[in-house]
Amino acid sequence: MRLRRSRCLTCYWHDNAFVVHPHPHGTPTALHPAAAEILAAFEDWSTPGEAAGRLGHLTPDTVQEAVTTLVRSGALLARGSEAARRDEQIAGLWGAWMPEASFFHYATQDVYDAQPGGDPPHDTGDPPGDTGNPPGDTGDPPGVAGDANAEASVEAPPPPLFTGHPQAPRLLLPRRPAGLGTPFGEVLYDRRTHRDFTGAPVSLETLATLLAVVFGPVDFIDCGRGALYRRTSPQGGSRQEIDAYVGVLGVSGLAPGWYHYDGLRHGLEMLSEGLTPAEAAHLCAGQSWAERPAFLVVLAARLERMSVKYPTPRAYRVCLLDAGHLGQTFALTATALGLGPAQTGAFRDSAVAGRCGLDDTGHTPLYVLAAGHPAPTPQDAPPPAGIPAFASTTLLDP
Numbered sequence: 001m002r003l004r005r006s007r008c009l010t011c012y013w014h015d016n017a018f019v020v021h022p023h024p025h026g027t028p029t030a031l032h033p034a035a036a037e038i039l040a041a042f043e044d045w046s047t048p049g050e051a052a053g054r055l056g057h058l059t060p061d062t063v064q065e066a067v068t069t070l071v072r073s074g075a076l077l078a079r080g081s082e083a084a085r086r087d088e089q090i091a092g093l094w095g096a097w098m099p100e101a102s103f104f105h106y107a108t109q110d111v112y113d114a115q116p117g118g119d120p121p122h123d124t125g126d127p128p129g130d131t132g133n134p135p136g137d138t139g140d141p142p143g144v145a146g147d148a149n150a151e152a153s154v155e156a157p158p159p160p161l162f163t164g165h166p167q168a169p170r171l172l173l174p175r176r177p178a179g180l181g182t183p184f185g186e187v188l189y190d191r192r193t194h195r196d197f198t199g200a201p202v203s204l205e206t207l208a209t210l211l212a213v214v215f216g217p218v219d220f221i222d223c224g225r226g227a228l229y230r231r232t233s234p235q236g237g238s239r240q241e242i243d244a245y246v247g248v249l250g251v252s253g254l255a256p257g258w259y260h261y262d263g264l265r266h267g268l269e270m271l272s273e274g275l276t277p278a279e280a281a282h283l284c285a286g287q288s289w290a291e292r293p294a295f296l297v298v299l300a301a302r303l304e305r306m307s308v309k310y311p312t313p314r315a316y317r318v319c320l321l322d323a324g325h326l327g328q329t330f331a332l333t334a335t336a337l338g339l340g341p342a343q344t345g346a347f348r349d350s351a352v353a354g355r356c357g358l359d360d361t362g363h364t365p366l367y368v369l370a371a372g373h374p375a376p377t378p379q380d381a382p383p384p385a386g387i388p389a390f391a392s393t394t395l396l397d398p
């Protein structure tokens, strides 16, 4: 039988063991680190005998023994097998995203099939009692439990619900909400990503309303082990692991600089003074539009708030999904307030973390949002697609 190393293979040390972890459906297997050498001998289709020939210092029996384990784990694939075909296909399709993205995606997939019972355990941020869900479905965030050890963490002291910077100079924000009366349908269809702004400062009331609506608590619930809060966006397990840091460029009454939004007190905590348009663009990976909004908002995850409840790597997916929900609510609310919203996944992570005073270990940036007064006739709005554009587009699978 000819075998080859899976193209979708990640090896690492975990708990002092060398682990060979093929994806999508391989079994993470702890092996002697010599397994790496044996895997290296299977770059191309080879028999175990041929591989042993290339590994002169290992006996054929040792190689054969390792091969048996590596085949069982899915790290070595048989020529002509369905697993080998899928492996080629994934390697081709995920291409440049491999190994980082494909490993995370597949290594956190189908976790409920592996656990006894197959359903997420009842470990939930939802209030005890009637959740309105069918029996056996507590309404826990889809995809975050899935770990037989999830209960083990329940006793760990939970981190504070709100991030605070007690030493920072503080500004309590106005509480009179700026108008949010734009009809919902108009808001939905008027929302666009803006990259062209007038440069006029945004009023403090408008910024305060936007922050309160998107990031402030709406209500507090009893999860059975204490209080949690909810926002206008759904957030996995109501963990509210995402904090908002505001980079002010042009807001009336606020000096340019970096602030943390304190949702509990509805205030801004000043972290560092000074933010120039050039720095804003630099932080946003050199995108020139980021010079012109009135402010940036960095969404930073305090991972412990999520991991203390959900000790499974899949919960990191939920952090990213939560950031997306907040981003959408931000965009819609900014639109309703007459602002032009923008967002970017392209930013200089470490520099952004540094400016927000984040340690970038347990507290790390995920997403950068922005808003300002939109230019009435944006210079860089894409033209509508005409017949030539459709002519060069494949609309459907042939």
Ligand SMILES: Cc1cc2nc3c(=O)[nH]c(=O)nc-3n(C[C@H](O)[C@H](O)[C@H](O)COP(=O)(O)O)c2cc1C
Residues within 6 Å of the ligand: 191, 192, 193, 194, 195, 287, 343, 344, 345, 346
């Ligand atoms: C997660 C995410 C990341 C984005 N990153 C960028 C970016 O780095 N730079 C940019 O100019 N626009 C970025 N955008 C904006 C998109 O280009 C924009 O949403 C898209 O062109 C559709 O336009 P619309 O938002 O007006 O519907 C991003 C949008 C999302 C949702």
